[in-house]
Amino acid sequence: MKGENDCGRRINQLAHQIKRRMDGRLGGMGVTGVQGRVLHYIIDMCREGQVFQRDVEQAFTLRRSTATGILQLLEKNGLIRRESVPCDARLKSLVPTKKAGAIHAQMRDCIRETEALLVRGVDPGELQVFLRVAEQMSENLGA
Template sequence: MGMPAAADAQPDFGRLIHALSHHLRRRSPVSEGGGELTHMQRHILFYILMESLNREIYQKDVEEEFHIRRSTATGMLQLMEKSGFITRESVPQDARLKKIVPTKKAGRFRTQVQANIARMEQKLADGIPSQDLDTCREVLLHMLGNLTQNERRTDNEQGGNDE
């Protein structure tokens, strides 16, 4: 049995990306936060921990960085706040606006989260030439842009933006 003709080959990017995501979630250590945090929450916490060293972080920053809807970000951040990893503090210029501040509890996990993410990134890249990784990154960013643009267009057509 030979390889399928090029015309018969169907891209299965979504399935492959889903499978990678599934493996990342399964293999990600749950020790950070004593199992209190999901895979996505660990990534968000790491983002908050690192970015808050240089600037104030707001929910909108999390939404944009992780390409998630407001309702999704709200739910995750509320759980992280309830678990004691972050607090939300009013800012003087606008009492409605709340900056996200990592707690001391979260700070204790900074090194561990950073090491686990670096280890997983290394496993993902193992045996792949850097040029191929660069191409992969460019293609994935382009695909993400395609989906983001399509989602915005769909939201605009439906008159909703999840607010």
């Protein structure tokens, strides 16, 4: 395979470019790009109800061990805390701290700017096709 039709390689390149940009922009806040996206998700979802590790795993298609590592670092850095749930002592809801709230607007802006840059010049119709194709590819891989 020459590479021009190598979807996996191209997706990997985009993922690395996004990671580098996000890490560079969020590093000053003490979080990586992935941690920032997860924290942003937790903050947003907490407005609708309780958020659990399994929600993060599903939203980002993460293995349990990967999600655990990300959440442990967020907890260690004082950005989230885990609170017991009265109905099930085994469950711990993920709750953002005031420290997380203080950097949330900057994280949100960074994510929005990156997304806007990513799709700049892309026809809205083509973007919808890309998103449908990416979803199909994800399903094909069993994610």
